[in-house]
Amino acid sequence: MRRLFCTTCLILSFLTLNACTPADSDKVIDVGEEVSLVVIEKTPQATSEIVITPEATAEIVAVSHTAEATFGVITATPFIKTPRPTTKPTEKPTPKPTPTKSEYTVESIEEIKGYVKAGSVNLRKGPGTDYKIIEEYERGDTLKINGVCGEWYRVKIDSKIGFMLKEYVAKGSMPTPTVKPTVKPTPKQTVKPTEKPSSAKYSESEIYLVAQVVYLEGRGGTTEGYKAIAGVILNRINSSSFPNTVEGVIFQKNQFTVARDEEKLRAQKPSSKIINAVDAVFNGGDNPLPKDVLFFRVASAGESWGSREFYKTIDNNSFFKW
DSSP states (O other): OHHHHHHHHHHHHHHOOSOOOOOOOOOEEEOOSSOSEEEEEEOSSOEEEEEEOTTEEEEEEEEEEOSSOEEEEEEEEEOOOOOOOOOOOOOOOOOOOOOOOOOOOOEEEEEEEEEEOSSEEEEESSSSTTSOEEEEEETTOEEEEEEEETTEEEEEETTEEEEEEGGGEEESOOOOOOOOOOOOOOOOOOOOGGGOOTTOSSOHHHHHHHHHHHHHHSTTOOHHHHHHHHHHHHHHHTSTTSOSSHHHHHTSTTTOGGGSSHHHHHTOOOOHHHHHHHHHHHTTOOOOSOTTEEEEEEGGGOSOBTTBEEEEEETTEEEEEO
16 A cells, blocks of 8 residues: 555655645545556545556646645556567478379289299289389299280299299199100110310310209200200300300300309209200210201290291200391
């Protein structure tokens, strides 16, 4: 209360312009929601009312005089705060979803038996060469075809499911090569690779490496078929268009599928029949093919192969001239 009376005295002092006659006065104090202080000053001849709000400015708008008192009228003008503009938060750009690789559509079909018809074929996770390799399979491995996607079959092999190119897969069972009856020649002494004469042009290790390729490319074939595959390798060695060594020809990039994995190739164990057939071609001059026959592939792929000229089909392989 003391503070309020002091405030009242301060205001009245401000209002008084001339000396006032002392008078008894009643002070009425009211506090509302929008008014901080209301002071009413009464004199015998007049009453002055002052209203002060929390955010108001006051000024004297009139001065009245009576015989007993001089007082002024104060008006309070509300001070309106200008609201500060609200700063709109910067919107972070919504990240665009990363495009995912387009999915492929597989047409499911009734399960069909089949087999690998190329020397070595990759089973992949999807229908394309950019998909991860699940496993590598060799000629004659059986499988089951259960779907088609463009140029690819979806197959199940060894409890694994993946995709193989159609051109490397055949439907049905692998045919047993027909062996033509031949007149048995007079037995002649066979030179074993381990007892090769020093005059031999190609070493035992070279003959064995060629035999490993023949074993994978001509599996289940005849001696004639073994010699034909070996003949293609020898013709390439003797051609100016290919490397002039056994290893150079066999491991030339993108030529022999079975040679892509050298470690796996060198782990093969060809039979003595295959080794002797290779030796007869390389060191015995018994090449059944003309010198310009430089290519072969699985016979089920057909007799047309680009600009190459079809020569002959032996066992499960077709041979072509260049």
